[in-house]
Amino acid sequence: MKSYSIYILSCAFLITACPTKGMAQNQELAARILADSSLTVVDNLAKDVIKEGFNAGSGYSQIWARDFNTLIETSLEVRSKEDVRGAILLFFALQQKNNEMVDGYVLKKDFTWNDDTPYYSDAAPGHVGFKNTVETDQETSLIQLVGKYIKKTGDVGLLDEKVAGLTVLTRMEKMIDYLLRERYNKQYGLLWGAMTADWGDVQPHDTFGCDWNELSNEAIDVYDNAMFIIALQYLIDVVPDKHKAEQWAKLKRGIYQNVRKYLWDAKNQKFIPHIYPCLLYTSDAADER
Secondary structure, three states, X not given: OHHHHHHHHHHHHHHHHXXXXXXXXXXXXXXXXXXXXXXXXXXXXXXXXXXXOOOOEOOEOOEEHHHHHHHHHHHHHHOOHHHHHHHHHXXXXXXXXXXXXXXXXXXXXXXXXXXXXXXXXXXXXXXXXXXXXXXXXXHHHHHHHHHHHHHHHOOHHHHHOEEOOEEHHHHHHHHHHHHHHHOEEOOOOEXXXXXXXXXXXXXXXXXXXXXXXXXXXXXXXXXXXXXXXXXXXXXXXXXXXXXXXXXXXXXXXXXXXXXHHHOEEOOOOEEOOOEOHHHHHHHHHHHHO
């Protein structure tokens, strides 16, 4: 509950600190936030779920990187550090030979849904990985997860832990290499994924909607790139190597600048939903003809 209290107080501080005409309204809103007990209820419910496991409930046995990333601090409040550490390392055991990271994993006996692209690894023989390949937040979610874990526990030694012969840090670096090799648009200097809706990981053009295919549309959005920026900042914060930190800081600045350049709508003061590079290429080619 400590983290939620700090968050609420921070929000209240920001609201009351703004020198605007609506100061009285802002103070009233701050008071309502501080008096709202619903966050305490949600926090307790989340803790009850996590006490039973890192999956999303008894009827949903999958463990997802983005979900684990969201609840890692809470997990460390109700589960042992060893349990959390082991669940993190299992993700790295399922890292693929091309260095991409899975969305999540499940025990083999619970792999019962219709997915024709399972992910396996000799380093995790009892589990099956899965991935929505239309999305581009798996690697960045796991890097953030590791960063939050280290900041809360002080366990920097996790970075040197070897999984199938490679340290966790090396595997994270290879994940960044994968993104820059496979999901980086050189024209815009930004990461791309498919045009998706629902939870941000389902495309609308086919029934399954989770695998990149001939119906997918390449799209550059704020979410994927914001997740990348946050992940890079965690690496800068927790990795003691200053030379590497400088490299990540340079990459982070470039992504940030290109997000502002290409995805910020200055006139309407908001981010645009997507850029569709392939459609723009087609349009440009048609104009030339």
